[in-house]
Amino acid sequence: MIKANNIVKIYNQHKQNELKVLNGIDLDIAEGELCTIIGKSGSGKSTLLKCLSGLEGVTSGQISINDRDIQSFTSKETNEFRRQDIAFVFQEYNLIDDLTLHENIYLENEPTETIENLIDVWDIRKAINLFPMQCSGGQQQKAAILRALAKESKIIFCDEPTGALDGKSSQEVLTVLQAIQKSHRSTIILITHNEQITKISDRVITIHDGNKISDRKNVNVELAELLEW
Ligand SMILES: Nc1ncnc2c1ncn2[C@@H]1O[C@H](COP(=O)(O)OP(=O)(O)O)[C@@H](O)[C@H]1O
Ligand SMILES: [Mg+2]
Incomplete structure (x- = not known):
């Protein structure tokens, strides 16, 4: 469903500060798969996710x-x-400063019972009418995830969606x-540098210095609620 063929990404091409970040990556992610992408900081994970999503x-x-x-695609498409078609959770949240979390x-979407319920379950109701700057990183990150979920897209890209969150x-x-x-049956592509999180995914892709160095099916997918933190 999401296929990449030999993708190369060079920032600032033909300039003095040219930087090759993706080195010819092939991928084939099936519909309904939860795929984690793991790798060290600076290895090109965020760039890969932005390229896959067309950002x-x-x-x-x-x-x-x-x-x-x-x-x-034309610009309209x-x-x-x-x-x-897609929702994207940014590593740096990308919330709008002068709008409240709510x-x-x-x-882009009308309130739903599901999202309102998650606002309570995830314990951010008390911050819901505050501006991002007045909130903790964790509260902002949860709001960024809920904004993505409110779209009910079939494909969700998540860049380190738990980076600011505690274990619970x-x-x-x-x-x-x-x-x-x-x-x-959503397709979820999730970046993490936490090995633990790869256990809940169907597929684990490892990136190192802009190369895919491993791509494996996880035969023993664990339930997130049963993970030990
Ligand atoms: N917009 C950009 N312009 C120039 N260089 C960039 C840009 N975005 C990322 N980079 C560089 O690309 C490399 C990979 O970054 P990134 O994809 O964010 O890695 P990761 O998410 O794995 O930490 C880093 O060296 C980073 O500085
Ligand atoms: Mg990143």
């Missing part, structure tokens, strides 16, 4: 999602694709992501 262009190579070449969560909160968030994968 960044690639320097060369092809990416197709549902057999559609995302690089051939790109906008529709970003609005309807307004950020429902930026991480487990709560991952439990919800895994439940959505099962109930909606």
Whole structure:
């Protein structure tokens, strides 16, 4: 469903500060799969996720999602694709500073019972009318995840979605992501540098210095709610 063929990403090409970050990566992620991407800081994980989701262009190579070449999209198709087909949780949250958490969560979508319930379960109700700057990193991260979930997209890209969360909160968030994968047959691509989190995924891809160094099926997928932290 998400296929990448020999993707290369060079930042600042032909400039003095040129940097090759992806070195020819092939991927094939099936519909309904929860795939984790693991690797050291600076190895190119965030860049890979942005390229796969079409948020960044690639320097060369092809990416197709549902057999559609995302690089051939017109700007109208790109906008529709970003609005309807995918959701993206940014590593640095990307919340809008002068909107409250509640307004950020429902930026593009109407409130739903499911999301309102998660606001309570994830314990951010007390911060819901505050601005991002007034909130902890964990509260902001949860709001960023809820904004993505509110879109009910079939494909969810998550860049270190539990990076600012403690063990208990991480487990709560991952439990919800895994439940959505099962109930909606959503495809979830999740970056982490925590080996523990790879245990809940169907596929584990390891990136090192812009290369894919391993890509394995996980035959023994664990439930997020049963993980030991
Ligand atoms: N927009 C950008 N312009 C130039 N260099 C970038 C940009 N984004 C990331 N990089 C560089 O690309 C490399 C990989 O970054 P990144 O994809 O964020 O890695 P990771 O998510 O694995 O930590 C780093 O050296 C980073 O500084
Ligand atoms: Mg990153």
